[in-house]
Amino acid sequence: MTLxxxxxxxxxxxxVLAPDGSLVGEPxxxxxxxxxxxxxxxxxxxRFETKGLALQRAGELSIISRSRGEEATPLGAxxxxxxxxxxxxxxxxxxxxxxxxxxxxRTLAGMMGAExxxxxxxxxxxxxRSEPPVNFSPVYxxxxxxxxxxxxxxxxxxxxxxxTVSLTFxxxxxxxxxxxxxxxxxxxxxxxxxxxVCQNNQWAISVPAHRQxxxxxxxxxxxxxxxxxxxxxxxxxxxxxxxxxxxxxxxxAGGGPTFVECVTYRIVEHxxxxxxxxxxxxxxxERWLERDPIDRFETYLLERGVIDESDIEAMEAEIxxxxxxxxxxxREVPDPDPERMxxxxxxxxSWTERHQRAELRRERRGENPFTDWNGEGFQ
Amino acid sequence: MxxxxxxxxxxxxxxxxxxxxxxxxxxxxxxxxxxxxGEDVGATGGVFRAxxxxxxxxxxxxxxxxxLAEVGIVGSAIGLAASGLRPVAEIQFxxxxxxAVGQLFHRAARLNARSRxxxxxxxxxxxxxxxxxxxxxxxxxxxESIFVHQPGLKVLAPSTPYDTKGLLISAIRDPDPVIxxxxxxxxxxxxxxxxxxxxxxxxxxxxxxxEGTDVSVFTYGAMTRPTLAAAEELAPEIDAEVLDLRSLWxxxxxxxxxxxxxxxxxxxxxxxxxxxxxxxxxxxxxxxEALVYQEAPVERVTGFDxxxxxxxxEDYQLPNVARIREGIRSAxxx
Numbered sequence: 001m002t003l004x005x006x007x008x009x010x011x012x013x014x015x016v017l018a019p020d021g022s023l024v025g026e027p028x029x030x031x032x033x034x035x036x037x038x039x040x041x042x043x044x045x046x047r048f049e050t051k052g053l054a055l056q057r058a059g060e061l062s063i064i065s066r067s068r069g070e071e072a073t074p075l076g077a078x079x080x081x082x083x084x085x086x087x088x089x090x091x092x093x094x095x096x097x098x099x100x101x102x103x104x105x106r107t108l109a110g111m112m113g114a115e116x117x118x119x120x121x122x123x124x125x126x127x128x129r130s131e132p133p134v135n136f137s138p139v140y141x142x143x144x145x146x147x148x149x150x151x152x153x154x155x156x157x158x159x160x161x162x163x164t165v166s167l168t169f170x171x172x173x174x175x176x177x178x179x180x181x182x183x184x185x186x187x188x189x190x191x192x193x194x195x196x197v198c199q200n201n202q203w204a205i206s207v208p209a210h211r212q213x214x215x216x217x218x219x220x221x222x223x224x225x226x227x228x229x230x231x232x233x234x235x236x237x238x239x240x241x242x243x244x245x246x247x248x249x250x251x252x253a254g255g256g257p258t259f260v261e262c263v264t265y266r267i268v269e270h271x272x273x274x275x276x277x278x279x280x281x282x283x284x285x286e287r288w289l290e291r292d293p294i295d296r297f298e299t300y301l302l303e304r305g306v307i308d309e310s311d312i313e314a315m316e317a318e319i320x321x322x323x324x325x326x327x328x329x330x331r332e333v334p335d336p337d338p339e340r341m342x343x344x345x346x347x348x349x350s351w352t353e354r355h356q357r358a359e360l361r362r363e364r365r366g367e368n369p370f371t372d373w374n375g376e377g378f379q
Numbered sequence: 380m381x382x383x384x385x386x387x388x389x390x391x392x393x394x395x396x397x398x399x400x401x402x403x404x405x406x407x408x409x410x411x412x413x414x415x416x417g418e419d420v421g422a423t424g425g426v427f428r429a430x431x432x433x434x435x436x437x438x439x440x441x442x443x444x445x446x447l448a449e450v451g452i453v454g455s456a457i458g459l460a461a462s463g464l465r466p467v468a469e470i471q472f473x474x475x476x477x478x479a480v481g482q483l484f485h486r487a488a489r490l491n492a493r494s495r496x497x498x499x500x501x502x503x504x505x506x507x508x509x510x511x512x513x514x515x516x517x518x519x520x521x522x523e524s525i526f527v528h529q530p531g532l533k534v535l536a537p538s539t540p541y542d543t544k545g546l547l548i549s550a551i552r553d554p555d556p557v558i559x560x561x562x563x564x565x566x567x568x569x570x571x572x573x574x575x576x577x578x579x580x581x582x583x584x585x586x587x588x589x590e591g592t593d594v595s596v597f598t599y600g601a602m603t604r605p606t607l608a609a610a611e612e613l614a615p616e617i618d619a620e621v622l623d624l625r626s627l628w629x630x631x632x633x634x635x636x637x638x639x640x641x642x643x644x645x646x647x648x649x650x651x652x653x654x655x656x657x658x659x660x661x662x663x664x665x666x667x668e669a670l671v672y673q674e675a676p677v678e679r680v681t682g683f684d685x686x687x688x689x690x691x692x693e694d695y696q697l698p699n700v701a702r703i704r705e706g707i708r709s710a711x712x713x
Contacts, residue, residue, distance in 0.1 A: 086462075116493070116495040117495055120495055137461070137490075137494070137498070138489070138490070138493035138494050140485050140486060140489070140493075142481060142485045145454070145481060145482060145485040145486055146486075147454070148450055148451055148453070148454020148455050148457070148458065148482060149454055149455070149457045149458035149461065149482075149486055150458060151451075151454070151455050151458060152454060152455030152456060152457055152458020152459040152460075152461070152462070152466075153458035153459070153461055153462045154458070155455055155458065155459060156458065156459045156461075156462030156463065156464050157462065159414070159440050159441075159459075159464070160462075160464075166458075178450060178478070179450050179454060179481070179482075182446075182448040182450045182451035182454070183450075183451060183454060183455075185446055185448065185451065186445070186446060186448070186451045186455055189445075189446055343492075343496075344491050344492045344495060344496040345491070345492050345530065345531060346530075346531065346533065346555050346629070347553070347554050347555055348553075348555075348582060348583060348629065349583070350583065350629045351629065351630075351631070351632040351633050352629060352630070352632065
């Protein structure tokens with residue numbers, strides 16, 4: 001058993017950038033602007049989530065899950081996509097969404113429980129900012145349920161002869177779900193242009209990876225389905241990007257699906273309702289803090305002169321200002337019309353919907369909604 | 380029939396299962412984005428032959444034999460729909476659909492609302508339901524209430540060949556996810572003329588199969604025939620009105636209430652278990668909307684609250700003509 005949550009075996013995976021920031025492999029061919037964007041996105045996500053935690057503790061946000069210490073995995077994977085591709089994220093992939101321009105104010109408003117249509121009206125896309133060019137599916141919490149949909153989306157592109165790719169994420173825990181296995185099997189049988197990224201952070205709330213599986217790695221599960229796999233250092237943005245880029249290119253060229261296991265660690269709580277000290281050691285966490293994805297990338301960029309200390313300071317100030325602006329705008333999203341809950345639901349005239357809307361209206365007017373004894377309906 | 384039919388249109392005699400195949404064929408011919416997927420839908424044409432001939436007509440790209448996996452079938456169909464295709468997924472028996480309930484509830488029922496209308500889930504999931512065919516365990520289920528209870532799904536249950544084709548076409552063209560329940564007990568029970576062209580039967584409208592003045596009887600699917608037979612046995616002593624609901628969600632509550640107001644007495648017939656079944660919902664609707672018209676307790680003639688029995692006992696589980704007749708008599712004579 002060589003799962004990292006129990007022991008620390010040799011790092012037998014693909015790695016480009018070592019934890020000390022030194023190159024141990026061939027870096028991707030990316031322009032300086034692209035490198036800065038990767039760095040800036042990780043920095044921005046971490047500061048955004050830190051602010052989010054403070055807002056949650058102050059009672060302004062619902063439960064949130066942070067990606068702290070895992071940023072390189074969703075970021076490197078999403079950066080491997082092209083405009084027009086599909087991405088089916090879970091709830092710990094914010095760096096990937098931010099990379100493609102999902103705005104912070106809309107994200108925060110959503111975390112505040114705002115109704116999407118109302119967010120659209122008050123924080124619209126328009127001339128100043130356009131919709132993300134990658135198609136992002138809504139996030140559903142039952143993990144694994146995104147996988148068969150990703151395979152279906154990829155199958156649609158294959159049947160239609162489109163060269164688009166569908167990418168999704170699973171966690172270590174998700175690999176125990178039946179949906180995972182059915183979807184991987186479908187992906188292999190139909191050779192769909194899909195990339196399945198396993199963000200193995202080694203903890204599913206309180207359950208360690210070795211309680212999820214008796215396999216040595218998660219990557220080897222793909223072998224059973226005839227799906228090629230790769231295992232990479234999930235805290236190395238170069239390794240994740242390169243592995244996912246290869247997978248995306250193979251999918252786009254008709255070569256079928258790929259499974260990429262990114263080994264990382266959940267540095268923080270599962271979500272804001274969780275207390276990890278109850279079930280795991282601080283020592284383990286300390287070891288993983290030394291492998292931080294931002295620190296190593298920052299060292300690399302500083303040593304190569306892509307950025308300097310003053311750039312970092314300026315960037316942090318700029319990010320914090322942008323976050324403050326996003327918080328202010330998100331707070332201004334008004335309460336929605338409660339009847340919005342009936343919208344975008346089922347199309348067509350419905351007696352039930354008409355009556356239930358009327359009941360809600362009466363209740364809000366302080367009238368008794370339960371007095372329609374003759375079935376005439378309320379106005 | 381409540382639909383106006385043109386005298387001039389060409390028809391051919393079809394059973395319900397023929398009408399399913401005809402509906403699929405008609406829509407696949409009309410719209411190149413419609414495709415079918417499921418276990419054995421290709422070369423063998425489905426275990427009930429509902430997709431027979433489609434592979435030859437439309438090829439492997441549009442008639443997709445899948446691995447044996449209901450989550451995979453429904454889950455990938457949702458992804459196909461989100462990407463703009465019009466999948467019609469087949470689940471071989473309703474009893475096999477439960478694994479896929481997560482996909483239907485987590486994803487299909489929510490995709491439109493959670494994406495602010497950006498992505499549609501224009502999906503049909505066909506599944507044969509009803510008992511009475513002497514089949515093994517879990518092949519005789521009628522658990523339609525679970526799908527009705529999840530907001531975001533439409534649920535249809537035709538009882539005639541004409542409605543089967545028309546409702547299936549409506550379901551395929553409808554932008555929402557639709558559960559299409561096929562009454563397999565009467566798949567081949569009888570034929571009726573069905574137009575060869577495509578046509579829609581509106582979703583959400585009940586059909587009055589028999590007009591009457593004494594008792595309103597509400598039913599659907601395979602129970603429509605024995606209910607009509609029971610009504611005939613009681614005539615002219617009791618003049619029962621029989622409504623075939625056809626659409627379980629949205630439910631034609633206006634038709635239910637209107638019929639009830641004219642009779643003041645009601646019976647609901649379904650083979651699904653009584654507790655949590657649609658009969659309770661229909662009874663409540665009557666109570667809420669037409670209490671002052673009520674002259675008798677609403678009778679529920681349904682399956683018992685037991686896991687669907689093995690087939691030597693299924694005749695006792697399913698409402699039959701005699702049981703329905705006595706239910707109507709009870710409501711009429713109270």
